[in-house]
Amino acid sequence: MQLLPKAVTQRVTIKNVKENFGHDLCGFFCDIYLDNKKVAYLNNDGWGGCPDVRPYGYDAKDKAKMKELEDFLMIEAKMAQFQAEDYNNDTRGLGLKTDWKESDFRFDSVVEFICERLNFLKSINRQQKKAILFGNPRGGSYKLISYKYAIEDLKKTHSGILKAKVLEIQNKLEKGECIFNTNLEGIL
Secondary structure, eight states: OOSSOHHHHHHEEEEEEEESOSGGGOOEEEEEEETTEEEEEEEEOSSSSOOEEEESOOSHHHHHHHHHHHHIIIIISOHHHHHHHHHHTOTTOOOOOOOOOGGGOOHHHHHHHHHHHHHHHHHHHHHTTSEEEEEOGGGTOOEEEEOSSOHHHHHHHOHHHHHHHHHHHHHHOOTTOEEOOSSOTTTO
């Protein structure tokens, strides 16, 4: 399962992430970078309504960078189509709408979707160094089995035990779940 298209993860990054504020702790803020240049910020105040996506400046150069971000996401990367397909293929069985269309997603909601997924990927990449992470990628949360030592070291010294644990996890995965680690090559 692909959380985001590779073209997006290669060009778009987020920094200065703040979460868990506002009503019911649903707020989210981050700076958005396109090709390592700060372009905009996303602010979801956590009180309902649309997220706020704004350029960092209001001169012509800043507006052009914002337009480049919008064109890249909406036209080149076809993120609205990707988001519609992602929502339609949700295997969690929550009884949600399953006939999403590209036209259902505006630029601000697409940016929020991307930023939340990028934040999820950052969390996984940070924790996978000493843990096996697994769960439903659409759920935004995951389970983990952590180790005192780095996975890379365990692959060298205890690869059999690590392989057995990975196989055990794979056998217990439910529909729509997967192992998130990208550092387990050579184990299976």
